Amino acid sequence: xxxxxxxxxxxxxxxxxxxxxxxxxxxxxxxxxxxxxxxxxxxxxxxxxxxxxxxxxxxxxxxxxxxxxxxxxxxxxxxxxxxxxxxxxxxxxxxxxxxxxxxxxxxxxxxxxxxxxxxxxxxxxxxxxxxxxxxxxxxxxxxxxxxxxxxxxxxxxxxxxxxxxxxxxxxxxxxxxxxxxxxxxxxxxxxxxxxxxxxxxxxxxxxxxxxxxxxxxxxxxxxxxxxxxxxxxxxxxxxxxxxxxxxxxxxxxxxxxxxxxxxxxxxxxxxxxxxxxxxxxxxxxxxxxxxxxxxxxxxxxxxxxxxxxxxxxxxxxxxxxxxxxxxxxxxxxxxxxxxxxxxxxxxxxxxxxxxxxxxxxxxxxxxxxxxxxxxxxxxxxxxxxxxxxxxxxxxxxxxxx
Numbered sequence: 001x002x003x004x005x006x007x008x009x010x011x012x013x014x015x016x017x018x019x020x021x022x023x024x025x026x027x028x029x030x031x032x033x034x035x036x037x038x039x040x041x042x043x044x045x046x047x048x049x050x051x052x053x054x055x056x057x058x059x060x061x062x063x064x065x066x067x068x069x070x071x072x073x074x075x076x077x078x079x080x081x082x083x084x085x086x087x088x089x090x091x092x093x094x095x096x097x098x099x100x101x102x103x104x105x106x107x108x109x110x111x112x113x114x115x116x117x118x119x120x121x122x123x124x125x126x127x128x129x130x131x132x133x134x135x136x137x138x139x140x141x142x143x144x145x146x147x148x149x150x151x152x153x154x155x156x157x158x159x160x161x162x163x164x165x166x167x168x169x170x171x172x173x174x175x176x177x178x179x180x181x182x183x184x185x186x187x188x189x190x191x192x193x194x195x196x197x198x199x200x201x202x203x204x205x206x207x208x209x210x211x212x213x214x215x216x217x218x219x220x221x222x223x224x225x226x227x228x229x230x231x232x233x234x235x236x237x238x239x240x241x242x243x244x245x246x247x248x249x250x251x252x253x254x255x256x257x258x259x260x261x262x263x264x265x266x267x268x269x270x271x272x273x274x275x276x277x278x279x280x281x282x283x284x285x286x287x288x289x290x291x292x293x294x295x296x297x298x299x300x301x302x303x304x305x306x307x308x309x310x311x312x313x314x315x316x317x318x319x320x321x322x323x324x325x326x327x328x329x330x331x332x333x334x335x336x337x338x339x340x341x342x343x344x345x346x347x348x349x350x351x352x353x354x355x356x357x358x359x360x361x362x363x364x365x366x367x368x369x370x371x372x373x374x375x376x377x378x379x380x381x382x383x384x385x386x387x388x389x390x391x392x393x394x395x396x397x398x399x400x401x
Contacts, residue, residue, distance in 0.1 A: 025259055030248055032266035038248060039278035041239045044122040049231035055209045056232025059225055064201040066169040067194050068176060069093040073162070073229070075102075076114050082329030083116040083237055088337030089294045090114040092168045108167040111297040113337035117237040118325045119279050121155035121230055127283040128158040130319045130335045131297075133309050145184055150223045155234070159226040164190050191222035198225055239279075239325055244398040254398070260388075261395030268382050269346075269392060280324035280399065286377040287317040289352040290345075292368065293338035302368055303335065317372045325399050342393045350381040 047053070059065055060073045071093045076085045078098055085091070086099045095107020103109075112130050119125050126136035134143045134157050141149040141157050149157050162169050164187045170176060179190050199206045199217065209228055210217040246252040254262070265271045276282050285306045296303035306315035319335045332338070333345040339355070347354055352373070358366055384392070 022256070022259065025263065026247075026254065029254075029259060029262045029266070032262070032272070033244070033248055036266065036272045037277040038245075041241055041245060044119065044124070044278055045234070045238045046123055047231060047234045047238075049227060050235060051212055052209070052228035052231040053235045054232075055205045055212070056228040056230070057236075058202060058205040059198070059229045060232050062198070062202055062205075064198050065163055065194060065225070065229075066093065067163070067171075067190060067197070069169065069171045071169055077117055082326055082331075083118060084114040084330050086331070088113060088332050090168070093171050108172065109294070110168055111295055111303060112335050113332065116326065116330045117233055119239045119323055120237055121153075121234045122239060122279070124278055125283075125323075126154050127320060128154065129161075131306050131309050132283075132285060132320050134158040134161070145187075148184065151227070153227075153230070156223070156226050156230045159230045159233070160191070160222070163194055163222075195220060195222045195225065240401040242325070242399050242401050247398065255394070257391045257394040258398060261391035261393070262398075264384065264388055264392050265395050268388070269384060270381050271392070274321045275324055281321040283320060285315060285318035285320055287372060287375045288319075288334075288349060289369065289372045289376045290334040290336070290348050291338045291352075291356045292365070292372075293334075293336040296336070301365060305335065317375050318377075324396060326401065328393075328397050328400055342396060343389050346384070346389050346392055350383055352376075 060077075063070050063072045065072060075098070076090055076092060077083050078085055081099065085102070087103055089112060090110040091103040091105075091107035092110055093108050095102040095105040097105055115130065120128070128134040134141065134154050136142075136154040141152060141154045143149055143154070143157050144161070145157065150160055151157050164170055164179075166172050166176075166180060170179070170190070172180075179186055199220065206217055206220060209224060210220055213220075213224060215224075243252060247254055265275075274282050274284065274286060287305070292301050292303060295301060297308060298304050304316055306318040306320075307313065309315075322333075328342065331342070332340045333342065334348075339345045339348060344355055356369070358369075361369065
């Protein structure tokens, strides 16, 4: 047998063995994905109020939903920013423009990063906000409304809150002093005023809403408007088919880097410990030592996270596991947007000190960071090389659509 023929045979054997090896890794990854709660996108969507979605679209883009300001839901939830605003912390009422221009314009700032809307209110998506202040627990809605939630649907309850949040859609000042109380009755008074404003400035949408709900326009409540707004968000931001789903269905193959990243996600990286289930989140709460950016929900650069809801010291510095659909499009990352890239967000889970300069922190900030390190749930993640982090990012991009 000639040398050329031998060489060709060797190449064929190598090619075949490499393909078989890749096929084997692909099958292993598919099994990991399925065993960790993957659900086809069609099974995550069931909008009982789709007939209200057109009205909800009008409200989503209407500034009339803000009691005393010129802001709508779409002001901070932008299509070109992955349904968030692209800023570390939200620049809400009192500004103009979008993105960094809004930040520079004097908008009132919120302490946390704007959350994207992908999958919100889908089947099984029942925990909302960074600290889970609205949540379905044992069939009942837990929220700031106590024992009298405005709806049995946790997402509809969540939709109620931004309109009465000071500095978000309610300007701090301009005659709202009497409304600045931790009181459900005061919140209901605010909702009544906003409802009358919506009837006045969104007359056509209000008439359509009343017609659809088969009630008089005069009898519309803020909860009716919130219900239609929730319907629109459910429709517009539903989970769609991703490359990952096509891979599971044997409709596409993955690159070497994507495949390796997936095996790291479910293996060495232990990402699926928290990022499991249909939305790649267990909707539980964990402390990850991200650097704190901005003034924090508790002021003075401090954010106690889930503790602000439960007052349980075991919940200090804990935040809800972020779902991962379209995660590449929703930078920056973390409850305060302190990490600008996915690579940094991953590194913070196993090597957080790489991302900060302790010498630039004053004593108080260092103490606060040490507390977060001590309470961290994430440092059991295995060390990853920079190339492994890159592979992991390539895998996460499979969740884009």
